[in-house]
Amino acid sequence: MVDAALLAQHAVNALMLGIMYALVAVGFTLFFGVLDVIKFSHGDVLTVGAFTGLTVWLALVAVDLATPWLAVALLVLVPALATALLGALIGRFVVLPLKGAPPLNVLLATLMCGTILREAIRLFYPGGANPKPFPALLPTTAYQLGNLNLRLDSVLLFLTGVAIVVALHLVINRTRLGLAIRAVAQDAEIARVMGIDHVRTVLITFAIGSALAAVAGIMHGLYYNEINFSMGLLLGVIGFSSAVVGGLGNVYGAILGGFLFAFLQTLGAMAMPFASAYRDVFAFAVVIAIMAVRPTGLIAERGVERA
Amino acid sequence: MSALLRLEGVRAAYGHADVLVDVSLTVEEGRIVCLLGANGAGKTTLIRCVLGLTLLRGGRIFYADHEITHLPTHRRVALGIGCIPEGRRVFPKLTVEENLLAGAYQERSWTRIREQLERVYTVFPRLAERRGQLAGTLSGGEQAMLSIGRGLMRRPRLLLVDEPSLGLSPLLVRENFRVLEEIHGSGVTIFLVEQNVRQTLRIAHYGYVLAGGRLVASGTPEVLRADPALQAAYFGSATA
Numbered sequence: 001m002v003d004a005a006l007l008a009q010h011a012v013n014a015l016m017l018g019i020m021y022a023l024v025a026v027g028f029t030l031f032f033g034v035l036d037v038i039k040f041s042h043g044d045v046l047t048v049g050a051f052t053g054l055t056v057w058l059a060l061v062a063v064d065l066a067t068p069w070l071a072v073a074l075l076v077l078v079p080a081l082a083t084a085l086l087g088a089l090i091g092r093f094v095v096l097p098l099k100g101a102p103p104l105n106v107l108l109a110t111l112m113c114g115t116i117l118r119e120a121i122r123l124f125y126p127g128g129a130n131p132k133p134f135p136a137l138l139p140t141t142a143y144q145l146g147n148l149n150l151r152l153d154s155v156l157l158f159l160t161g162v163a164i165v166v167a168l169h170l171v172i173n174r175t176r177l178g179l180a181i182r183a184v185a186q187d188a189e190i191a192r193v194m195g196i197d198h199v200r201t202v203l204i205t206f207a208i209g210s211a212l213a214a215v216a217g218i219m220h221g222l223y224y225n226e227i228n229f230s231m232g233l234l235l236g237v238i239g240f241s242s243a244v245v246g247g248l249g250n251v252y253g254a255i256l257g258g259f260l261f262a263f264l265q266t267l268g269a270m271a272m273p274f275a276s277a278y279r280d281v282f283a284f285a286v287v288i289a290i291m292a293v294r295p296t297g298l299i300a301e302r303g304v305e306r307a
Numbered sequence: 308m309s310a311l312l313r314l315e316g317v318r319a320a321y322g323h324a325d326v327l328v329d330v331s332l333t334v335e336e337g338r339i340v341c342l343l344g345a346n347g348a349g350k351t352t353l354i355r356c357v358l359g360l361t362l363l364r365g366g367r368i369f370y371a372d373h374e375i376t377h378l379p380t381h382r383r384v385a386l387g388i389g390c391i392p393e394g395r396r397v398f399p400k401l402t403v404e405e406n407l408l409a410g411a412y413q414e415r416s417w418t419r420i421r422e423q424l425e426r427v428y429t430v431f432p433r434l435a436e437r438r439g440q441l442a443g444t445l446s447g448g449e450q451a452m453l454s455i456g457r458g459l460m461r462r463p464r465l466l467l468v469d470e471p472s473l474g475l476s477p478l479l480v481r482e483n484f485r486v487l488e489e490i491h492g493s494g495v496t497i498f499l500v501e502q503n504v505r506q507t508l509r510i511a512h513y514g515y516v517l518a519g520g521r522l523v524a525s526g527t528p529e530v531l532r533a534d535p536a537l538q539a540a541y542f543g544s545a546t547a
């Protein structure tokens with residue numbers, strides 16, 4: 001019998017992981033939406049975001065400006081802008097030139113791109129081969145709500161993630177840019193005929209998706225107080241799986257998929273507390289089973305003809 | 308009268324198969340010019356060349372004194388070229404109104420967008436009733452209306468129309484031709500691809516006939532009706 005307090009703790013943890021996975025998965029699904037490509041450098045772009053955040057922090061400490069709120073703001077903004085640029089560059093110089101090539105080539109090219117980023121961090125970031133402590137910048141005040149011990153930093157991180165997802169929803173559904181992104185995703189050729197600048201829309205989408213990955217990476221760092229050069233590998237695979245199980249191309253499917261994966265992991269960890277590494281095995285196994293039953297994902301974005 | 312659109316020796320191919328061979332034609336401003344030809348003659352390819360969706364293997368394209376041969380599609384649209392594409396191609400998961408807004412993508416003024424919306428809704432009251440419905444769930448006829456309305460949203464100077472009446476009932480086909488004349492009446496130059504020879508020649512001022520990727524005849528409707536090349540291009544099926 002699992003006791004209520006532990007259960008609640010697991011639930012909080014699952015929500016935290018869920019929002020991070022959702023942010024990564026949304027990137028995969030956006031890229032696939034506008035260009036029908038799997039951009040496998042996404043996880044390593046996340047790592048670059050996290051290390052950019054760490055660098056910003058070290059710089060702030062060095063110039064003695066490390067007040068927590070300023071630090072938090074810059075630790076989100078600077079990495080988000082940096083990875084937005086990085087994502088757009090990869091789009092412009094790796095993905096777009098491969099237009100018309102078999103999808104497998106794009107997958108390989110971006111996979112290699114990711115490897116370069118990862119190895120570059122390991123080799124060239126000072127001490128990059130080792131795990132790096134990440135500062136705990138958010139207030140860790142704890143609240144006791146009945147059985148539940150809730151820490152303020154978790155709440156803030158979760159709410160930030162939710163706010164970003166809501167903002168993304170509004171951009172996609174309420175703005176001219178969002179209309180362009182959806183039009184390109186549904187019929188890229190006709191979108192061009194409507195006067196939508198295809199390259200620009202694709203690159204902005206890559207920038208947005210990559211900025212979300214940086215946010216996820218920073219959240220991961222703030223939550224676990226540690227980052228390392230390979231953190232993007234597993235996060236990337238998990239984000240990709242979440243996007244696929246949710247229905248590649250569908251933003252809400254990706255969010256759903258992210259939370260689903262986190263809950264599966266948590267369930268696995270609860271069922272097998274003696275071997276927490278098995279939680280991923282369990283989660284991936286269930287995802288594979290879901291894919292067998294629903295090949296188009298939970299929310300099918302395209303008609304059956306594309307399935 | 309001045310040429311709004313001019314093609315000079317246009318060549319296009321898919322892989323090794325030549326689809327357009329040395330096509331030169333002119334669309335005068337203010338007219339309805341039609342392009343006739345059997346299935347597979349290359350009509351849609353020619354429209355795609357004008358839009359910049361298919362790249363030329365040779366030749367040049369001019370629009371209102373600009374050479375547009377190498378312009379990306381969205382820049383051509385900015386110059387005033389609009390299109391009602393073959394097969395309607397509405398965005399299935401956008402609502403009717405969002406489809407129309409996509410058509411007005413380059414229009415920055417909200418007042419003008421609203422004016423255009425009202426205009427389209429007046430021409431097609433059915434679209435107004437269904438403005439919140441996903442376009443993919445519209446009937447074929449309604450999708451045709453939406454595709455036409457979407458093509459009008461940017462108030463194009465030249466409208467390329469590719470088989471708007473394909474698959475529609477005779478009643479809707481007549482309705483379509485009436486709408487095209489109305490659009491022309493509002494000052495839009497129309498380049499019309501159609502299989503419906505008789506009704507097309509009734510509204511067109513000038514026409515070209517394409518067969519196997521080459522222009523085989525051109526002239527006013529009277530001339531074309533009498534031209535054996537037209538009959539031949541349709542294997543005698545034209546009851547012009």
Ligand SMILES: Nc1ncnc2c1ncn2[C@@H]1O[C@H](COP(=O)(O)OP(=O)(O)OP(=O)(O)O)[C@@H](O)[C@H]1O
Pocket residue numbers: 321326344345346347348349350351352353393
């Ligand atoms: N994407 C493509 N790849 C290869 N061949 C193509 C492609 N699109 C068209 N073709 C070929 O080019 C030729 C001309 O096609 P096009 O669509 O321009 O004809 P069309 O005159 O519009 O015909 P229809 O009246 O049936 O619409 C056809 O033989 C067609 O098979």
Ligand SMILES: [Mg+2]
Pocket residue numbers: 350351352393469470
């Ligand atoms: Mg055609």
